[in-house]
Amino acid sequence: MKLGLITSNEGKLREFRSELSRLGIEVARVDESCEEIQADTIEEVIQYCLKDLKSRGVGDVILDDSGLFIDSLEGFPGVYSSYVYKTLGCKGILKLMDKISDRRAHFSCCIGCILGDGQEIVVTEKVEGRIGTEERGDKGFGFDPIFIPEGDSRTFAEMSIEGKNPISHRGRAIRAFALALRKKVEV
Amino acid sequence: MKLGLITSNEGKLREFRSELSRLGIEVARVDESCEEIQADTIEEVIQYCLKDLKSRGVGDVILDDSGLFIDSLEGFPGVYSSYVYKTLGCKGILKLMDKISDRRAHFSCCIGCILGDGQEIVVTEKVEGRIGTEERGDKGFGFDPIFIPEGDSRTFAEMSIEGKNPISHRGRAIRAFALALRKKVEV
Numbered sequence: 001m002k003l004g005l006i007t008s009n010e011g012k013l014r015e016f017r018s019e020l021s022r023l024g025i026e027v028a029r030v031d032e033s034c035e036e037i038q039a040d041t042i043e044e045v046i047q048y049c050l051k052d053l054k055s056r057g058v059g060d061v062i063l064d065d066s067g068l069f070i071d072s073l074e075g076f077p078g079v080y081s082s083y084v085y086k087t088l089g090c091k092g093i094l095k096l097m098d099k100i101s102d103r104r105a106h107f108s109c110c111i112g113c114i115l116g117d118g119q120e121i122v123v124t125e126k127v128e129g130r131i132g133t134e135e136r137g138d139k140g141f142g143f144d145p146i147f148i149p150e151g152d153s154r155t156f157a158e159m160s161i162e163g164k165n166p167i168s169h170r171g172r173a174i175r176a177f178a179l180a181l182r183k184k185v186e187v
Numbered sequence: 188m189k190l191g192l193i194t195s196n197e198g199k200l201r202e203f204r205s206e207l208s209r210l211g212i213e214v215a216r217v218d219e220s221c222e223e224i225q226a227d228t229i230e231e232v233i234q235y236c237l238k239d240l241k242s243r244g245v246g247d248v249i250l251d252d253s254g255l256f257i258d259s260l261e262g263f264p265g266v267y268s269s270y271v272y273k274t275l276g277c278k279g280i281l282k283l284m285d286k287i288s289d290r291r292a293h294f295s296c297c298i299g300c301i302l303g304d305g306q307e308i309v310v311t312e313k314v315e316g317r318i319g320t321e322e323r324g325d326k327g328f329g330f331d332p333i334f335i336p337e338g339d340s341r342t343f344a345e346m347s348i349e350g351k352n353p354i355s356h357r358g359r360a361i362r363a364f365a366l367a368l369r370k371k372v373e374v
Contacts, residue, residue: 035235036225038270048222076274080267083225087263088283095283096275 001185003113004030006063011141012170016062018161019174025181030061042067042079043124046112050120059116062177064109066170068143070097070131071104081143090135090146103130107147109169111177121180125172140164188372190300191217193250198328199357203249205348206361212368217248229254229266230311233299237307246303249364251296253357255330257284257318258291268330277322277333290317294334296356298364308367312359327351 005016005027016027034049042065049063067081073096077084084092097103108126115121128150135145137157144156149167156164165171192203192214203214221236229252236250254268260283264271271279284290295313302308315337322332324344331343336354343351352358 035222038223038225038232038267045225073279074274076271076279078270078274080225080270083265083267084263087261087265092260092263092283095285096279098282 002026002028002060004028004032004061006030006032006034006061009141012064014161015165015168015170016174019165019171020178023178023182025178027062032058032061034063036065039079042108042110043122045079046110046122050112050114050122054114054118054120059114059118062111062113064111064170064173066107066109066142068093068147069106069108072097072100072102085142090143093131093143093146094134097131097133103132105129105131105147107143107169109173111173113177113181115185119184121177121184123173123176123180125169125176127167127169127172189213189215189247191215191219191248193217193219193221193248196328199251201348202352202355202357203251203361206352206358207365210365210369212365214249219245219248221250223252226266229295229297230309232266233297233309237299237301237309241301241305241307246301246305249298249300251298251357251360253294253296253329255280255334256293256295259284259287259289272329277330280318280330280333281321284318284320290319292316292318292334294330294356296360298360300364300368302372306371308364308371310360310363310367312356312363314354314356314359 003025005013007013013029020027034052036045037048039045045065067078069075069078106126106128108124110124113121129148132146132148132155136155137145139159140157147156190212192200194200200216207214221239223232224235226232232252254265256262256265293313293315295311297311300308316335319333319335319342323342324332327344334343
């Protein structure tokens with residue numbers, strides 16, 4: 001089975017491939033896009049995208065939206081994480097978190113898919129953790145260098161894909177997606 | 188002439204009324220909404236909203252989108268100013284700007300309108316200024332307490348509506364809108 005991933009992010013493509021190839025699902029980047037709305041949750045963003053894609057007859061595509069939600073910042077940067085990463089970066093988040101002792105945060109990932117027959121799959125998973133006090137590591141992408149998952153002392157950027165995927169929000173979401181997909185179709 | 192303003196913000200309603208009533212345009216809040224997309228510019232957000240409203244046959248409505256763009260933060264918070272105000276507030280911006288000497292910023296306002304006959308008006312205006320080092324004043328709303336317009340030493344929140352409207356991004360945009368409206372219809 002082949003699915004087209006709507007993304008411009010190489011890191012995401014690698015993570016999807018790494019998880020789905022073992023299930024015999026081939027993932028290739030597809031030159032497609034959809035409108036992302038301003039919303040409170042990443043699920044709303046994905047649902048609107050799916051509606052947009054479906055109305056244009058696009059099928060056999062997957063897309064995801066992820067966000068870093070920091071408790072003491074009212075969930076900021078949340079749905080706007082990629083914009084905030086581009087403008088403020090990890091340094092901006094560390095500056096905002098300066099002198100704040102409650103460093104709890106989670107990464108959420110929502111995956112949406114429209115199959116060729118119009119069936120939809122939407123799954124969301126998250127990983128709890130905390131914001132570090134400095135950037136560490138050079139793997140991964142986005143806010144990985146400042147996020148330390150629960151039960152670990154390393155940031156996501158200090159882990160290999162193989163180390164990160166079993167616990168990451170996206171890894172979990174991709175596996176939940178694969179399970180849901182199996183129920184719908186014979187992969 | 189009557190126009191319905193799509194907003195949940197009392198402050199905006201007051202500013203629109205204050206400028207448009209003198210032209211004989213009555214502004215009332217209207218219970219309507221449209222999808223706001225994630226975009227680089229407020230014009231894109233407004234254009235998409237207008238398309239959405241038009242496709243549903245909504246007319247004689249105005250809406251606006253405003254943003255605070257800070258030079259040294261790559262334009263942050265920009266299109267997402269109201270989300271950032273709700274989560275980080277003025278204090279968050281001041282924290283991000285701590286020890287940054289380049290404090291230049293501008294407020295932009297884009298107004299979009301669909302007339303009853305389907306004609307559209309879109310205007311954008313801005314006001315240059317700088318980010319203060321503390322919150323001052325209790326008038327206005329949003330980031331007004333930390334924005335000092337060029338040529339002044341007071342923040343927007345230290346000015347009355349009558350003092351702020353002649354120089355503010357929204358005041359300018361409302362007047363540009365009124366001019367454009369006059370060319371289209373007999374008000």
